Amino acid sequence: MSKDTSARTRADGLTRAYDREFRLDAAYRASLPDVQNTDASLIQGANVPIQHVGVSGFRLPMSVRARDGRALVLEVAVTGTVSLAADLKGINMSRIVRCFYEFKDRALSHELLEEILLRYKKELGCSRARLRAEFRYPILQRSLRSGLEGWQYYRVVLEGTIDDLDRYRRYTHFDFVYSSACPCSADLTEHARETRSVYGIPHSQRSKARVIVETNPGKSLAVEDVQELCLDALQTETQVMVKREDEQAFAELNGAYPKFVEDAARLVYERLDADLRVRDFCVACSHLESLHSHDAVSVINKGLPGGLAADFADFRDLIC
8 A cells, every 4th residue: 555645744853644664663662651550540530449450342153052052142331350469550451351351252152251351360460250141042943723833032241259368159131021911900990891791901001021150160051041040030031023813812911921020020039049059049030010100119139148138229121
C-alpha cells in the first residue's frame, strides 16, 4: 500500500498522518509507556482496594456441549473481572480478553472457567477473580398434541468465582418463561358462571423465573437439567409451535396448574431443594399482570449462611 500523501505538518513539527508502513520491533515495544503499572503516587482518589475491575461484554463464538455430547456453536458474551489491591494503579484490561482467547477453541464449561480464572490470578497478579459467560441456549420443544417441534431459546449464564485460596464456586443462571393463570380469577369466573350463568375468561400472563443455582462440588448440572427442574416445578412453559389442538391443550394445562407468584417461587424452591446436585439457589419470579398495569413479583432463596441472598431487585429485567 502506498504511503499516505495527505500528511500535514503541524505548527509544532509533528506529522498528522497514519503511517501504514511503520513496523515496530522489540525495542520499540519495550519503550512504550505502561500507565497501569506506574507507582501508587499516580493513583487518583482514595488509595484503596477495588473488588472488581475488568471488561464486560466482549463476544466470541464458542462451543457449548449439550447434555447428549453434541457441540453447539453459540455467541457468548463474557464479563471478566479481577480484584485490585491498594497501591496498584490499574490492570492491563486487554489481558482479560487476550487470556480468555487462548481458550477460545475449547468447549465452554465450568471446568474451563475455573482454568481461565486460575490463569487470571497468575497473569494479572490478583487474589480473586470472576467470569460470567452468557449465551442463548436452544432446546427442541415438542408441541402438546399436534406433534410439531420448534426451538425454544433460553438465556443462560455460567458464572465462576475464585478466591484467594483458589476455591472455585460455580453458578448457573437460567431464565424460564411460563404462563401463570390466576387461581383467584379462575374461581371468580366459575362463580359468575355457576351463580349468574355469565361467561367470563380468567386472566393469565406470560411470566418469567430467573433461577441462580450453585452446583455442589463434584456434581454437574447441564442446561437441560435446569430446564427440566423448572418445567417439573411450573409445568406451563410457553409454547413454540401451536395448532388449534395445542392451544386447547395449553388452556387445559393452565387450568390444571394455576399459580400465584408466591406459588411459583415455592414450587421451584421445592424442586431445587430436593436435588442433591444443587448446593444453593435463589429464584426470582415475575408475573406480568394482564389485570393490573404493574407486575406481581417474588424472590426466594435456600437460606444457607453466607450463601446466595434473596436481594434481587431488577424486576424490569424479567420482562419477557
